[in-house]
Amino acid sequence: MTTARPNGAGAAAILAAGIGAFLVAVIAILADQSAAIKSAMIFSKPTGPLSGVTTCAIVLWLASWAVLHARWRNRSVALARINAAAFALLILGLLLTFPPIADLF
Amino acid sequence: MEITARGLWTLIHGMGFGALYLMACSGALVQFYRCNCAESATLPTDRDEKFLRIYLVAMAALAWLAVLTGAYIIYPWYRAVPPLGTADLAAFPQRLLLASSATSGWHAIGMEWKEHVAWIAPIAITMAAGVVLQYGRDLKNHPQLRAALLGFVWISLVAAGVAGFFGAMINKNAPVEGGPVIHIVEGEQK
Numbered sequence: 026m027t028t029a030r031p032n033g034a035g036a037a038a039i040l041a042a043g044i045g046a047f048l049v050a051v052i053a054i055l056a057d058q059s060a061a062i063k064s065a066m067i068f069s070k071p072t073g074p075l076s077g078v079t080t081c082a083i084v085l086w087l088a089s090w091a092v093l094h095a096r097w098r099n100r101s102v103a104l105a106r107i108n109a110a111a112f113a114l115l116i117l118g119l120l121l122t123f124p125p126i127a128d129l130f
Numbered sequence: 131m132e133i134t135a136r137g138l139w140t141l142i143h144g145m146g147f148g149a150l151y152l153m154a155c156s157g158a159l160v161q162f163y164r165c166n167c168a169e170s171a172t173l174p175t176d177r178d179e180k181f182l183r184i185y186l187v188a189m190a191a192l193a194w195l196a197v198l199t200g201a202y203i204i205y206p207w208y209r210a211v212p213p214l215g216t217a218d219l220a221a222f223p224q225r226l227l228l229a230s231s232a233t234s235g236w237h238a239i240g241m242e243w244k245e246h247v248a249w250i251a252p253i254a255i256t257m258a259a260g261v262v263l264q265y266g267r268d269l270k271n272h273p274q275l276r277a278a279l280l281g282f283v284w285i286s287l288v289a290a291g292v293a294g295f296f297g298a299m300i301n302k303n304a305p306v307e308g309g310p311v312i313h314i315v316e317g318e319q320k
Contacts, residue, residue, distance in 0.1 A: 029268045041257070079197075119250060123243055
């Protein structure tokens with residue numbers, strides 16, 4: 026099967042999305058564990074620390090997408106490994122947002 | 131028939147954006163599953179591809195609207211702190227839930243999970259939309275990309291489903307109400 030475009034751009038998007046999902050959970054846990062981080066995450070007072078946690082996660086997700094896209098867009102990469110890493114991060118993100126698991130840290 | 135302004139916003143967030151997103155997931159899953167069937171008898175046409183692009187962009191818009199209205203409009207009402215000495219906590223849903231061991235779990239697990247897990251949905255679907263926009267019909271040459279998109283859309287459905295379920299149950303136990311009352315239909319006089 027001939028491939029018209031390298032898979033790098035797609036791989037960048039997929040891995041970045043996994044990173045973004047993971048970061049939502051990690052930053053939330055950090056804010057929960059540290060009063061200083063929790064206070065720093067109050068970007069919008071009515072919304073509280075959730076505003077900073079999600080904003081930081083989104084900014085870092087988009088930044089990682091931009092960086093990975095710049096590096097991989099004209100290349101073909103080992104997509105099977107990247108998919109595995111992205112899904113591992115995604116599943117971890119899903120699980121680490123679950124309070125009984127998040128509270129273990 | 132009437133509803134308060136806060137109740138209306140909760141409806142828009144949950145039913146307008148959230149539920150519509152959940153329903154739209156089924157269409158996206160069917161489409162990605164069909165794309166993954168290499169033996170598909172018909173190749174997607176230009177029209178199919180254009181429809182999928184618009185569909186996924188619309189889904190991404192719904193997901194972002196759901197999380198943003200949730201976090202910045204409804205959540206502040208939900209987590210509002212009652213003045214000292216307030217006995218009736220009906221206008222303070224979070225405090226109402228936490229006031230009883232029978233309902234505190236809806237906040238401790240439900241809201242605490244929902245407020246974070248929901249954000250995975252717009253991240254995942256925006257990625258899917260971005261990849262489809264970039265690759266278009268060339269996606270047929272990338273089975274691993276297609277498989278990843280299918281997987282991410284599945285996870286976005288799970289994340290949105292968790293958020294939707296707990297949102298509904300939290301609102302059932304401690305509804306976000308208040309603000310001006312909107313009269314929809316005048317009832318029959320008996």
